[in-house]
Amino acid sequence: MSAAAFVLAINLLVAAIFATSFGVVAAYQRSALGARWLAFAYGLGVCNIALEFILPYQADHRPVSFAIFTVFLLALAGCVVGMAHHYRIAPPWRLLALAIAASLTLNLLILELPRGDLPRNLLYQAPYAAMQAIGVLVALKNPRKRALDLALLGLWALSGLHFLGKPFLAAWIGSGAAPQDYIGTTYAAFSQSVGAVLVVAIGLLMLLIILRDVMAEMTDRSETDALSSLLNxxxxxxxxxxxxxxxxxxxxxxxxxxxxxxxxxxxxxxxxxxxxxxxxxxxxxxxxxxxxxxxxxxxxxxxxxxxxxxxxxxxxxxxxxxxxxxxxxxxxxxxxxxxxxxxxxxxxxxxxxxxxxxxxxxxxxxxxxxxxxxxxxxxxxxxxxxxxxxxxxxxxxxxxxx
Incomplete structure (x- = not known):
C-alpha cells in the first residue's frame, strides 16, 4: 500500500467517524438541522474516498473522475448549508446552485486536458476554493462570533487557500501522468495528509460548536418558565x-x-x-x-x-x-x-x-x-x-x- 493509499484509508475512517458523530447529534437533538446536513456532507466524504480507491482500476477514468469531483463538491456545499442552518442563517441556495452548476460544467470541459498543465489544475481546484469562500461568507454573517466560531472561520479561509496552492505543488513534484496514477504519487500523499489535518480540524470545530450550542439550548430550556417565557x-x-x-x-x-x-x-x-x-x-x-x-x-x-x-x-x-x-x-x-x-x-x-x-x-x-x-x-x-x-x-x- 502506498503512502497516499494509507492516508486515504485514514481519511475514510475519519470521515465515517464524523458522519456518525453528527448523525448521533442530529438524532438526539431533532432541532439540530445543521448536524443533519453535516452528517450528510461527511457521508459524501466517505463516498468520495471510496471512489479514489476505485479510480486506479478504471480503463476509462472519466466517469469516476467526474464522480469524485462532483461528490466532493457536494460534500463541501453540504458543510456550508449545515453551518448556515446551525447559525440560523438562510443558506445561500441560489449562489450554491450557481456555483455547483458552473463547477460541473467547467470540470467536464477540462476533463481531457493534460494533468501537468498548471491552468488546468487551477481550474480544477478553483471550484473547491470558491465553495470554501461561500462558507467564509456564511460564517461572517453569524452575529455572535465567539472563539470557536472565529477559529472555524479562519480554518475555512485556510482550506480555500490550500486548494489554490495545490496546483502549484502538483506542477512542482508531479501528480501522475494519468488520473489512475494519482494514488501512487508523492503529491497525493502530501495532498491527502494536509487535507486530513484540515478535515479533522474543521470537523472537530463544527462538532464542538454544535455541542456547545445544543447544550446551551438545553440549559436555557431547563431554566425557562414555559408560561411566562421568563427564567424559572x-x-x-x-x-x-x-x-x-x-x-x-x-x-x-x-x-x-x-x-x-x-x-x-x-x-x-x-x-x-x-x-x-x-x-x-x-x-x-x-x-x-x-x-x-x-x-x-x-x-x-x-x-x-x-x-x-x-x-x-x-x-x-x-x-x-x-x-x-x-x-x-x-x-x-x-x-x-x-x-x-x-x-x-x-x-x-x-x-x-x-x-x-x-x-x-x-x-x-x-x-x-x-x-x-x-x-x-x-x-x-x-x-x-x-x-x-x-x-x-x-x-x-x-x-x-x-
Missing amino acids: RRGFESRGNEALCLIERSGVPGAMIVADLDYFKQINDGYGHAAGDGVIAAFARCLRDNCDQRAVVGRLGGEEFAAFIPGANLAAGKLYAEAVRSTFRDQPAHPAGPALPVTASFGVAQSRPGETLSELLRRADAALYEAKTKGRDRVCLAFSGTVHPLPAPEPGAVVKLS
Missing part, C-alpha cells in the same frame, strides 16, 4: 448569582425587585386557569418590556416574580417597580379575564457588600409583605431592615427606568 427559579438563582458576583467585583450596587400579583387566587377561581395564565403572561411582558438587557428577570413560582438589576441603586429599583406597576394596572383587560384592573405589589431592596442572593431576596420579600399588608397595589422599599411604602405616582405620570 433555578435559572433566576443561577443568573442572579452570576450578576451579583459581577457587581461585587465592580463595586457597584444592584437592585432586587420582588413582585406578587394581588388576589390572584380569586382570578383563578372566578375566571378559570386560562384567564390566570393570561394574567401571568401579561405581567411577565410588563416586567420584560420595562427593563434593559442587564436585568435578570424570573418567575419564582405561582404568581411571584423577581427582577435583579445590576448597577442599579434603590431609587432606580423603585422607578422600575413603579413603571411596571402602573403599566400593568392600566393595560386593557383581557376579554376572557377579569373585568376590573388587575394589580401587583412590589418590594425593593438594594444589595449590600457581601450579601448573598438569598439574603437580598429575603429583604425584598419582607418589603413585598409590607406592601401587601398596607393595601396592595404599591411599592415598598427596604431601608436597613425597615420597609417604607411609596405613594402612587400622580395620574398620567410616566415613569421610566433610565
